Amino acid sequence: MSFPHLDSITASSRVLKVLSDLHVEADAEGPYxxxxxxxxxxxxxxxxxxxxxxxxxxxxxxxxxxxxxxxxGLSTIYLALAVGQNATVAGxxxxxxxxxxxxxxxxxxxxxxARAGPEVEPWIELREGDLRETLKKDLPDQVDFLLLDIWTPxxxxxxxxxxxxxxxxxxxVTDNVESAKDGYQELFEYIGQPQNGFKxxxxxxxxxxxxxxxxxxx
Ligand SMILES: C[S@@+](CC[C@H](N)C(=O)[O-])C[C@H]1O[C@@H](n2cnc3c(N)ncnc32)[C@H](O)[C@@H]1O
Numbered sequence: 468m469s470f471p472h473l474d475s476i477t478a479s480s481r482v483l484k485v486l487s488d489l490h491v492e493a494d495a496e497g498p499y500x501x502x503x504x505x506x507x508x509x510x511x512x513x514x515x516x517x518x519x520x521x522x523x524x525x526x527x528x529x530x531x532x533x534x535x536x537x538x539x540g541l542s543t544i545y546l547a548l549a550v551g552q553n554a555t556v557a558g559x560x561x562x563x564x565x566x567x568x569x570x571x572x573x574x575x576x577x578x579x580x581a582r583a584g585p586e587v588e589p590w591i592e593l594r595e596g597d598l599r600e601t602l603k604k605d606l607p608d609q610v611d612f613l614l615l616d617i618w619t620p621x622x623x624x625x626x627x628x629x630x631x632x633x634x635x636x637x638x639x640v641t642d643n644v645e646s647a648k649d650g651y652q653e654l655f656e657y658i659g660q661p662q663n664g665f666k667x668x669x670x671x672x673x674x675x676x677x678x679x680x681x682x683x684x685x
Contacts, residue, residue: 473518511539527611536616635681635682
């Protein structure tokens with residue numbers, strides 16, 4: 468199976484092989500039904516969304532990223548590749564804060580990152596447990612990018628924890644804002660309140676991809 472979106476990614480053959488292998492595995496799993504039935508599933512971002520997120524991070528030079536949630540760590544590989552490449556170009560530091568509450572998923576994610584190797588693994592800090600606790604402290608002062616790929620009731624609590632750390636111009640991407648829009652009503656209301664400082668649009672990928680830019684008070 469070939470994955471044309473990988474042409475957009477700068478990475479070694481080792482990393483590209485891991486990405487390709489994991490997408491094959493993810494494609495073989497059944498459709499997402501609900502959280503309870505997805506404990507053994509990647510429920511990963513679609514490939515075009517992975518490429519977009521990687522390119523957004525590269526184009527903005529993002530170096531501090533929060534991912535909610537991580538599952539088996541496939542999307543995290545794209546984030547870490549971009550952060551590592553940006554940090555190397557800038558000659559500075561960078562980090563992806565990944566979050567996963569299921570211990571067996573976190574363990575699988577770590578295995579995948581180890582397989583991907585030094586372009587990926589060193590750039591990830593995985594916080595295991597409920598992100599409503601694990602993101603309460605020790606966030607970077609300036610978060611460049613937040614990937615909200617989480618069960619819908621967790622989206623707003625996550626954003627509220629990360630919001631005070633978002634740098635001006637930070638991007639927040641949220642998956643399935645059309646297909647799961649009923650579950651996102653509180654998030655949409657929060658994003659839409661002018662005092663919260665966001666501007667919003669969406670991208671018509673499958674299920675809809677929410678695209679929010681934090682501009683603060685202008
Ligand atoms: C859609 S999946 C993430 C997929 C991943 N971003 C990818 O593209 O490969 C959502 C993950 O969030 C995790 N999750 C749900 N609620 C959580 C919480 N409160 N704290 C931490 N992780 C949570 C789930 O266990 C699940 O693995």
